[in-house]
Each structure stands twice: as C-alpha cells, then as structure tokens.
Amino acid sequence: MTQIRSQASACRTSNSSLTRRAILDTMPLSLAVIPWGVLTGALAIEAGFSAIQAQLMSLIVFAGAAQLSAITLLAAGSSFASIFASTVVISSRHLLYSITFRQHVEALPLRLRLVIGFLLTDEMFAVSQAHTMRSGNFSALFAIVSGATFYFCWNISTLLGIIAGEYFSDLDSMGLDFAIVATFIAMTFAELRNYPILVAVLMSGLTAVLLQPLLSDSYIVIAALVGMSCAYICPDPQAMAELKVSS
Amino acid sequence: MIWLLLLGMALITFANRYLFFSAVITYSPGPKFKRFLSYSSYSVLTAIWAPIIFHFDGQREFQLAGFDYFLAAALAGILSFYRVASIVVVLLSTTLFFVIRFYLL
Numbered sequence: 276m277t278q279i280r281s282q283a284s285a286c287r288t289s290n291s292s293l294t295r296r297a298i299l300d301t302m303p304l305s306l307a308v309i310p311w312g313v314l315t316g317a318l319a320i321e322a323g324f325s326a327i328q329a330q331l332m333s334l335i336v337f338a339g340a341a342q343l344s345a346i347t348l349l350a351a352g353s354s355f356a357s358i359f360a361s362t363v364v365i366s367s368r369h370l371l372y373s374i375t376f377r378q379h380v381e382a383l384p385l386r387l388r389l390v391i392g393f394l395l396t397d398e399m400f401a402v403s404q405a406h407t408m409r410s411g412n413f414s415a416l417f418a419i420v421s422g423a424t425f426y427f428c429w430n431i432s433t434l435l436g437i438i439a440g441e442y443f444s445d446l447d448s449m450g451l452d453f454a455i456v457a458t459f460i461a462m463t464f465a466e467l468r469n470y471p472i473l474v475a476v477l478m479s480g481l482t483a484v485l486l487q488p489l490l491s492d493s494y495i496v497i498a499a500l501v502g503m504s505c506a507y508i509c510p511d512p513q514a515m516a517e518l519k520v521s522s
Numbered sequence: 523m524i525w526l527l528l529l530g531m532a533l534i535t536f537a538n539r540y541l542f543f544s545a546v547i548t549y550s551p552g553p554k555f556k557r558f559l560s561y562s563s564y565s566v567l568t569a570i571w572a573p574i575i576f577h578f579d580g581q582r583e584f585q586l587a588g589f590d591y592f593l594a595a596a597l598a599g600i601l602s603f604y605r606v607a608s609i610v611v612v613l614l615s616t617t618l619f620f621v622i623r624f625y626l627l
Contacts, residue, residue, distance in 0.1 A: 392540030464602035502565030
C-alpha cells in the first residue's frame, strides 16, 4: 500500500516536473511569436475582419504563417481558391511533423491524437522532438503542455493586436525573432558531429536562404526535403564502420 | 464570407497536422524511411532560422540581418556544439544579442 502510494506520488512529481519543463522549453519560442501574433491581429482588423473573426482565426486555424499570408492575400483582393492553395502549401510542412510523430502517437486514444494533432506547430514539434531525443521517450503530456502553452501565447498576442495594434507598430524592430534563431540553433548544433546531420543542416539552410525570395510559401518544406535527402544519401562513416565490423 | 474562409483554413491546417495520426492510414514507415525522417527536425528548424539571419536578394547579393544577429547566433552555435544546456545557450546568446543591439549599435 505504502509502495503504491509512493509510486503514485513519484508519478505526480514527475508529471509536474515534466509540465514545468515543457512550459520552460516552450517559453523562448512563445515570446518570439508575440510580434507575429500582434501583427496578425492588427492586420486582420485592417483587412476588414471583425474582432471576433480575427480572434477566431487564431483560435481555430492556429498557424501563424498561413494566417498572415491569408490576410495579406485577402486585403489584396485574391480569391478564396488562391488563399486556400497558399494555406495548403504553407502548412504542408506539418505533414512532415505528423509522419515523424506517427510512430509515437498512433497507439494513443483518439482524443489525445486529436489534441496533439490540433496543437502540432513548428514550435511544439521542435520542443517535443528535442525532449524525445533527450529522454529517449516521447511524452504525450509534454507535447500537449508545450502545444497548449504556445496556443495560449499565440492567442493572447493576437488579442493584443486586435485591441491595441496601433500602439505596437515598432514591436517588429525589437528583434524578438532572435529567440527563434537561438532556440533552433540550441536544438540542432549539439548533434553536428554526426556527419549526416551536419549535411542536413548545411543543405537545408543553404536551400532555404536561396529559395526564400523566390518561393515565399513553400521554401521551408522544400529546403527541409532537400536537407533530409542529402543527409540520407550521404555516406555515414559510423554506419560504414559498423558494416565493416559485421562483414 | 470571412467565416467560410476561416472554416476552410481551419480544415486544411488540421488535416495536414492530423493526417498521419488518423487510424484511416495504415501505412507505417520502414527502417529506411525512418532514417530519412530522423533528419526532419534538423532540416526544418534550420530552414526556418537560417533565412532570418542570411538574406539573399534573388540575384547574387547575400546580406546579414545585422551583426547583432550574426554574433549572437555564432555564440549560440559554439555553445551548443560543445553541448552547453539549451536553456543556458538561449539565455546567454539572447543577452548578447540585446546588449549589442541596444548598447553597442
């Protein structure tokens, strides 16, 4: 009985420390997204959305790049068809996250799969993937807390943009986007000694920088696929050594 | 009309996120495809951050977003390479970034 009780309490502590860790890990990215959220809220109002519609967009679409592009296209008089097409292209990188997480998520109950699917963003993917690598296990709780933290910040900053967009016009020039750079470098550079990962990072970075001015909707997913393909086909010294040993 | 736009976009983004979590799809990646996917986070994250620092004008000119971005990112890169804890990397490099940006430039 005592044992069961102590196990239950150990589980509670580990759950609460997992929750805290997920919130902390997501924090820099949540702060970095504030200017984008404010901009999205303010531009939506300018483009003719009502306050409720502007907020609802962040509540149900929950995709920064796709929302900003849709608002800009709508304000420029584009058709719904072209806005939907741009949404498909921009959010197609989530297919990559979805298929990467599939092995961890497919056995979970439907409601958890729906929640994790809904909360799956660049940020949540990055933070949960890093946690999975670090701990050796995917944690649904970690993923959901991280996703929910980000969802909350995204919606609060949209609200800020809706009610007070005009006061935040110079938020862009503060450089909050550096938090994205710092966090993503911190998540990738520790593994650069691994040769295929070095190739993935170099090739996807170079491709993204070159393609961004040409394909502003799709450069991320194309660059990622280029990086992954190059890493996949490049000879892996470690795997070659293992092959030699086994033969 | 905007309601329709919101609904359509919500369906598209959710479909892209949920597709491979749904039980309808029975495909499961083999070991080779899993190795391919194991490079996804490194590739996507780099494809997102690199263009924030390096700009290419579409012809032949490369530009930096600024020395504040470049130096602070270099610090983050070096610290991470030597496996300093992520949170320390983010705090130190962001501090350096804002010090350069608001006091030195």
